[in-house]
Amino acid sequence: MPKESGEKLVASNKKARHDYLILDTYEAGMVLTGSEVKSLRMGRASLVDGYVFFERGEAWLDAAYIPEYLNGSWTNHAPRRKRKLLLHRQQIDKLYQKTREGGLTVVPLRLYFLDGRAKVEIALARGKKEYDKRQTLRERQDTREAERAMRQRNRLGE
DSSP states (O other): OOOOOSEEEEEEOHHHHHHEEEEEEEEEEEOOOHHHHHHHHTTOOBOTTOEEEEETTEEEEESOBOOOOTTOOTTOOOTTOOEEEEOOHHHHHHHHHHHHHSSEEEEEEEEEEETTEEEEEEEEEEEOOHHHHHHHHHHHHHHHHHHHHHHHHHHHHO
């Protein structure tokens, strides 16, 4: 059987990009059971409620939803269990120090397979205020309207 290559997206957390200002991103591996990997290969997962916390010098992903494998038996996993993240020591220490400073958190952005291995993209983020969210939506709408006007003007000019 040929080895997988490339990137296959399983889940993305669009809500995190809306609720948080992303400062820095990291790619981390995850410690998973066999039934979790099979469930992810079916393309089923949700990162909406997920968050990263630090315990005894290790990074953990909690509350990310990976449903039970449909063809699994009594060895199936718990859907919302905490999963250990595989990062370099310096990355863990840096993220831990930044979150201790206050106002910063670590959230998962994407869950994907890279060359057959499950990876999660996590981000150091700062929570947005309500007016920041409205301003972001307004800016996006303004750029969309400007692009629409430019397209229409280019069509008329032809």
